Amino acid sequence: MRPILMKGHERPLTFLKYNRDGDLLFSCAKDHTPTVWYADNGDRLGTYRGHNGAVWSCDVSRHSTRLITGSADQTAKLWDVKTGKELFTFRFDAPARSVDLAIGDHLAVITTDSFMGNMPTAQVKRIAEDLQDQTEESALVISGITGRINRAVWGPGNRTIITAGEDATIRIWDSETGKLLKESDKEVGHQKAISSLSKSLDWSHFLTGSLDKSAKLWDARTLTLIKTYVTERPVNAVDISPTLDHVVIGGGQDAMNVTMTDRRAGKFEAKFFHKILEEEIGGVKGHFGPINALAFNPDGRSFSSGGEDGYVRLHHFDPEYFNIKM
């Protein structure tokens, strides 16, 4: 396959997200401008100007009308996907790290970092259909986690919120009361900070990637460990194929060490693993730095990766990929 290289960002990529139809790809980077691309040919459709800090993550509504972004400038912003207009700003007292819209797009969970003595939190915000009714108030604030929350997503049926972060623990919270329901087993769980979390299409399970050089598959309801994928690099990004029993894992050595070693030693490939057999299927090379973001197209026919090198690489799979036998 000949990947499409998109060099729209001047700083390392942080997050990639496809819309539900898989025709748009949203990219966030440490430069201040989230960007939207056509996912088939990589044409840049537009940028969302307004943030004043690194943008850590984004989510797009089901009908691709609204985009929500979380940024280090201590805000999360709502955008009009079509025009790039800023619709609303949620202000926080700490950098916003992860954003995730609930089913129905009426709720969003936004995490804030620990900053200036503040504890990290996961906050639930109501997203009003009519902008006139939009408020900054939090419907729920989850706190009590030590260490940054790198990712917070909605659980099945919006009933729970799943958080994962620097303390290597995955927690499931009740999204109504904010009560802690489950905590991942320290023995079998990750040993180092969890960098990424990706849900399966049906939300029944999710995949976490950690700096302990492994990715783990968990049951979204019971929080039991299902599978472990061991790799030889710190994992920064993971995603689950929507169509095949594949997972993709990306990462690489710490950005600060990259210049000191050869590209091969950096292990900057995106590694594909068989979801059930836990066996490696193959690797896709290309980035000059660690992979920070990975996303499968919802049609399963392409995937994109974003690297510390500032590139988004959009790969359309060769036909052989779909016939791989383990």
Added chain:
Amino acid sequence: MAAAKIRWSELDEDDGGDGDGLDFLLPPPVVVGPDENGLKKTTHYRFDDDGSKVKVATTTRVVKLARTRLSKSAVERRSWAKFGDAAAGDDASARLTVVSTEDIFLERPRAPGSKADEPSASSDELATANRGTALMVCRSCGKKGDHWTAKCPYKELVDTLDRPPTSDGPAALNDPAKVSYVHPRRRTDAVYHDGGHDMRRRNDENSVRVTNLSEDTREPDLLELFRSFGPVSRVYVALDQRTGSSRGFGFVNFVQREDAENAISKLNGYGYDNLILHVEWATPRPSN
């Protein structure tokens, strides 16, 4: 074929003919279909190498690829106006997105079976690998095909440590003493069971001295002569330091002792370049 002589620039006018200009004698190609099953029959004629007419009938199935289903809203989004930085200049925007010139493949890891096969294959591999690179074996570090002994980058290391650094690949297999860990299977599979011996010693053990060589004989010639008996690890022809001409003798090291024995019995007294070769076991140097 005549077609090879045609310049590509002329091909357009010539319509890719055979160059003998007889194509107009052939019946025109016929295309039938595709029918409701998607079968398309194509018949065309050409001349074969003997100049006889050949009818070529091809049946192909035309399959309409199902278009990727695109939701209405996605189609609508295609026509959205560009906004933000993308709206500014098409020129700059266009340069942001490039298709990689490099073809990237999903690189498969080694198939599960092949890992296990490798050690058993390696002894064979060693033998075959030796044929090509037999000449270039470093005696101080044991690396094959990389450098000559005199230019060994590890020479100092070897001298001071008296223990060469581990080398990789078949060379390491060849010399159990030189790797930190050798799989037991490899150890038993290895040609030498007396692992732990020094490389130089071992080389001498299967070393064959060839004397009464003609002055023209060079190492490749000796290799040519001796490799038919088995894998050769080293060939050396003594040269006069001043004149650079051969001093008339040389050494050949075999990987297997039996091969060396065989070579001695066959080649001792063999007429080579008008001289009768004298082939015998090399007596170990007392210094070693």
